[in-house]
Amino acid sequence: MTSTLQEFIHSLNPRTLPRVLQIQSGIYVQGSIYEMFGNECSLSTGEVIKVNSFKIKKIMASIYKENEDNQCSPKFELPLNFPGLFKIMTDRIPYHTMSDITRAVYIGPSRLSHPCFYHQKGINLGNLNIDYGEQIMLNSIEDINGEMMVNCEVVKNNKHHSFTMPLSQEGDFYECEDEYMYTLKEIAEWKIPKSRKRIVKFTDISNKLNSIYPLPKNFDGLLSLTPIYEIQAVMKFQKDIVRILSDLDVEVKDITDCHDAKCFLQVLTTEDLFEKTSKEFPMAAEVIEGPQENPLANGILQPGKTIVIHKKYQASRILASEIRSDSPKRHFLIPTSYKGKFKRRPRxxxxxxxxxxxxxxxxxxxxxxxxxxxxxxxxxxxxxxxxxxxxxxxxxxxxxxxxxxxxxxxxxxxxxxxxxxxxxxxxxxxxxxxxxxIHDKKQYELSMLCAQFPLPFNVKVSVRDLSIENDILAATPGLQLEEEITDSYLLISDLANPSESWEIPVSRLGMAVQLLSSTVDVIDSFPVRNIVEEISEEQYYMMRRYENPALxxxxxxxxxxxxxxxxxxxxxxxxxxxxxxxxxxxxxxxxxxxxxxxxxxxxxxxxxxxxxxxxxxxxxxxxxxxxxxxxxxxxxxxxxxxxxxxx
Structure with missing residues (x-):
């Protein structure tokens, strides 16, 4: 069935990717060559592309009035870096199966991508009863004995109970009220369900902000958000990745079931790799797009390198901030295996x-x-x-x-x-x-420091980590060790030179790879090299707000x-x-x-x-x-x- 590119993306279940599309019709100029984000691609009628992933590129907003027809409200674009915070208005339309939820809502490895729902009448799962209104957190989706199941969690009497529900689980599931405040970028990345409206309330309608981003005169804070997606796709027999906006004026047809996908590049992101089951590792892959501003970008993760992805797991990091009177401060994620030594600093x-x-x-x-x-x-x-x-x-x-x-x-x-x-x-x-x-002159390793003193705690690097070529912590005037967090990582090594392996973060590494083989004979006893990761201000605040949401x-x-x-x-x-x-x-x-x-x-x-x-x-x-x-x-x-x- 033919549809516009926008309609196709809105109806697409992300878990069914990749999909093969054939261009049916559109408006073209000069041989249908388009320059899109630095990549040229031909979208002539009959052309076939494979869609690997998509993400929100920009937000179109309109004023929302309850109990009124909002179809004719004029739309205006909001940049993803729009300042201020938004509160999410709860979606009042129920989902009727777990499958409906997983098609519309992203469920990923981070805390922010664990949506919460409640059941209208309650569910009896045999050894566990979930009552009406109890918050069900959806943590991940996994293939268990050939059936796709959702790993869930519920808190009853201050105790956490983990359980699974099949995608076929029926009932009226409603979105739980969200008490947090979000930036527009956070909402765009995590909180807009597909094929549904997302109504938000802007919390700062100030004259100063209105002078920078003019808002309509009758604006009272409620906005209806419409996402415009950026589609990551590949052409036949090409290694280049092209990116297309979903509002491009073309019509497409899904021909996945009747087309041989082997002629396309098999591209996966780090999030795609993490969603694979543990038994699918290790696997060999070629780096197609390497990460930006990462110490490994010019080495093991540069395009063309062949790597082995050994496994996925959760690892601990110490979240730390630079101590300085001026701003901006730098923020770091320090592996617990860091071999430098610290001296205490006054708080x-x-x-x-x-x-x-x-x-x-x-x-x-x-x-x-x-x-x-x-x-x-x-x-x-x-x-x-x-x-x-x-x-x-x-x-x-x-x-x-x-x-x-x-x-x-x-x-x-x-x-x-x-x-x-x-x-x-x-x-x-x-x-x-x-x-x-401070009367303590001793030098401490990071693991000993965290075991003996409650965080937050102030320190200064007294002996740098000699195993790191450029220890960025050694040059800081002081550090505040704030809290221990758990994050998702992949363990990788160089297939041609397997002398050591590296931990790479799943959610903060922009990388695309092509799978080469799912059967790799490797030895997993390589020494693991960790890097001190410097994170942005935005990533820092997201971790502080959502790492321990129960607190x-x-x-x-x-x-x-x-x-x-x-x-x-x-x-x-x-x-x-x-x-x-x-x-x-x-x-x-x-x-x-x-x-x-x-x-x-x-x-x-x-x-x-x-x-x-x-x-x-x-x-x-x-x-x-x-x-x-x-x-x-x-x-x-x-x-x-x-x-x-x-x-």
Whole structure:
């Protein structure tokens, strides 16, 4: 049956790719030669192409009005880098089978590509009952004993239950409400179902933004998004990959079932390779298109190289950010096998509440104040710049303020004087500023560091990894190790020189290969080489937001009691005369056992102070937090940091 190229793509099930198309008719100029993204291709009538994949290239938007006919609304293009955040409006039309869902919704290896649905009436799966409204997460699709099944997960009574459902599973499945905010690019890549409208609500209709991207006058925030796809295809007996926009004015016919596909290049992306079953590995492949800006691009992954893809798996990485006062900061994914060594660096804490979160049972947290604080009552201590404290524990204390007794959350500390300690109480709501004092001069390997100290944690590379030719971490002034994540990887090696193998990321490597053989005799005992991967700001924020979606945002710091009137700081910074801490402090060392923090501390410590995103804030404030670093530290704080860090 003949259809337009746009209609064909909208009705196409991605899992049936590749498909062979024959050009039926269209509008052509000068022999039907088109220049498309640097590739020339002929689309004359009768021409045959093979479609390997497609992705959204641009977004056409129109104003959406509920309970109105929106067919005639004028469309306007939104660039994928359009600033601001969008909330996804839940699709109210049900899917009637699991197969319907998998045809319309992308299910991939990353957290962002694990869609969630609920069943209208509930499902009985024998040993597991799924009740109405319970959120079903779809993690992957796999061939199990000749039947395509969806690997799912549901949380019941705070326990995760994994199960499978066949594509033929019937019922009314509804999309779950999505509480996250997304950029337009994230929505385009992950959140637009095929053959369905995606309605979103723009959360920042500001005059400043409207002056850059003019929006219609009657725009109230709701938009209907229509994707324009870029189709990746190959021509007969050619190795070049061509890219065609889906709104090209041509008609096509699907002739896959009656055409020999062997005359076409068999092109697969890293995502395609990861979707293959584990028993299909290892396999040999030729690199057709290599990745851009990757250390392996000029070596094992350059076009024309023959590689062996040994297996797919999940691997751990440490997400880290460069410590610097200016921006932009660089972000890294560090393999746990990194062989360099680190020294600890001081952490900064903007409030007393952050001290409570960061304290450890294994080591006293020793800090110095860089901002003065005037206590509103006698029970709470005032703070001067340069005061040193040992953090003990938090508690609730009764204080007298203006003749009224109130219970206030406080942090019990020991103030370090020249010859003794003085017990003091600091209010948790205190907006002070503290820098950690480091007495530990040891050098740590990454695995030992992560085992002994809770993340986030500040370090500096003291000995670079000698197995890496260009260790990009060695040149950084300091690193904040933020959290351990799990990501999808492929293990590859050079078929001609199989002396070592490499881990390559699935979701961040733009590469296309042609399969050569599915039977390869290889030895899997090669040493595995890992690289420190530098990631973009956009990739960094996506990982921070979606790696642990089950975690709630960290609790807000306690608010100052309403009865306390803030007085202006009358304390003048004294001349710094830093006394040596008591001898016992210098001998403090961290035990080898891993510190298991409290649930509250675990959640809060997942996000560093410099880039926490409180999802309970208004969306516009979230956007500011996502894109703006902390204010530059003052000269006084830098002076204290240099004074207190012991190399």
């Amino acid at each position: 900064e804490f903007p409030t007393a509440y952050d001290l409570e979160i960061a304290k450890s049972d294994k080591e006293h947290l020793h800090v110095v104040a860089t901002k003065a604080f005037d206590s509103p009552c006698e029970e709470l201590s005032s703070v001067s710049v340069g005061d040193q404290f040992l953090v003990q524990h938090s508690k609730t204390s009764e204080i007298l303020c203006k003749g009224i007794k109130k219970d206030v959350g406080v942090l019990a500390c020991e103030k370090i004087l020249k010859k003794h300690y003085e017990p003091v109480l600091l209010p948790l709501y205190m907006e002070g500023s503290f820098i950690e004092v 709630h945002p960290p609790p807000r710091p306690p608010k100052k009691p309403s009865g306390m009137k803030k007085e202006p700081n009358s304390l003048t910074p004294p001349k710094l005369n830093i006394a040596d801490p008591p001898r016992s402090l210098k001998s403090l060392h961290v035990d080898t056992a891993k510190n298991l923090h409290s649930p509250q501390a675990t959640v809060a410590s997942k996000l560093p102070v410099s880039c926490q995103i409180d999802l309970t804030l208004p969306e516009t404030e979230q956007n500011v937090i996502r894109t703006t670093a902390l204010a530059d530290t003052s000269m006084m704080r830098e002076t204290i940091q240099n004074e207190y860090y012991m190399e």
